[in-house]
Amino acid sequence: MTxxxxxxxxxxxxxxxxxxxxxxxxxxxxxxxxGSALITRNGNRFNAPAWFxxxxxxxxxxxxxxxxxxxxxxxAGRLVSARSCEDExxxxxxxxxxxxxxxxxxxxxxxAAVNV
Numbered sequence: 001m002t003x004x005x006x007x008x009x010x011x012x013x014x015x016x017x018x019x020x021x022x023x024x025x026x027x028x029x030x031x032x033x034x035g036s037a038l039i040t041r042n043g044n045r046f047n048a049p050a051w052f053x054x055x056x057x058x059x060x061x062x063x064x065x066x067x068x069x070x071x072x073x074x075x076a077g078r079l080v081s082a083r084s085c086e087d088e089x090x091x092x093x094x095x096x097x098x099x100x101x102x103x104x105x106x107x108x109x110x111x112a113a114v115n116v
Contacts, residue, residue, distance in 0.1 A: 021107055023098055028066035029075055031095065035060050038095070046079055052090050057114045063097040 030041040035058045038046040046065070067075045078089040103110035 026064050026066045026096055027069050027072045028064040028096070029072070029079065031063055031065050033061040033063065033095070038065075040080065044080075049087055049090055051087075052093070052095075056095070057100075057116075059100055059114045060102050061095075061097045061114065061116070062099045062101055063095050065093055066096050067093045 031038050031046060032041070033053070033056050038048050038053065040046065065075065065079065075093065079093070097111070097114075097116045099107070100110040100114040100116070103113040105113070
């Protein structure tokens with residue numbers, strides 16, 4: 001799985017969406033956990049410290065690095081520009097998982113399979 005496999009937004013205008021699942025779009029940085037590394041949607045690697053990725057499964061995860069509302073510019077400056085692995089740059093950052101795209105089943109089955 002690579003950054004090219006990430007979900008992309010679509011226009012659902014005019015479609016009936018009753019019964020669909022909805023996830024809030026956070027003010028963060030899109031990230032793919034490949035099972036061994038965090039990468040940007042452009043394929044560049046985030047140099048996350050080992051403590052940040054400890055506990056993530058070996059399965060790929062599609063998600064977003066988030067540090068709170070209104071923090072995107074600061075977050076991007078710290079994590080993308082310098083590709084930092086400095087601990088202080090990662091404190092207060094969390095990885096919010098949107099999907100486990102390589103797992104089988106519907107959304108709830110995929111998420112349960114990776115225990116997130």
